[in-house]
Amino acid sequence: MSAPRLDDVHVGDVVGTRRIEVDRARLVRYAGASGDLNPIHWNERVAADVGLPGVIAHGMFTMGAAVGLVTDWAGDPGAVVDYGVRFTRPVPVPDPGAAVLDVTATVGAVDVEAGTVRVDLTVTLGTVKVLGKAQVVVRLAR
């Protein structure tokens, strides 16, 4: 797939959708790769002790996983110049099983002068939005 051109991108375009399945093994692997060893992301007892419904995904895992479809679309991960999110709801990860997140990416703004596009992400667990104001700014060629 060739990279999109700035002139061909319009507000409202759906960049893509992606389903992400996250299980406990994934969280352990993310903990190791990121260095975030907070036990609420892998230890049921500790999670319950601090008042959580159970082990929850790292917010940073969800943030990291949600942006993949935008970098694939842009054609270059180095094209991402800004990426911000708010963490609005926790993502409980069952055992056995997996939490299933659905991501939709839509063009929210086009800045021709800056040569950038803002892609807005909607990330849901069932009907619940787990990220708020999730916005990725990508540099595209004209």
Next chain:
Amino acid sequence: MGVNAAYAGREYPASEPYLVGREHLREFAGTVGAEHPAHHDVDAARALGHRDVVAAPTFAVVLAQRAEAQLIGDPEAGIDFSRVVHADERFTHHRPVCAGDELVTTLHVDSITERAGLSMVTTRCEITDTQGSAVATVRSTLAVRGEGS
């Protein structure tokens, strides 16, 4: 004891240089499902003009977190980690992070504010190369619940 508001405005000394490893970038990208070849294949990354494999957009959290530990791990700051929820995070990339980069991180505590029984602690990590050129800015806000809430 709540969060110590006197920490607002504090700037910490720059970190020792952190060497970004190629296998670490591959592993981090694989973990978050980032399958773009530029994260994994050196030739694919070079074809896009990068020196080596490119970090996933949130990889800089690895450096930010190490820097933030200076604040969070400081008992005087009063941040009880069992009461912390991550409120927001933002990465601004001044240039892509690639394998082989040596990066220096400087932690700033931008603000500490009270809101409805929560202390909102906003930090900013300025990440540069060893020459001081800007690479990334990572902003993060933690919400810390007060005692009894």
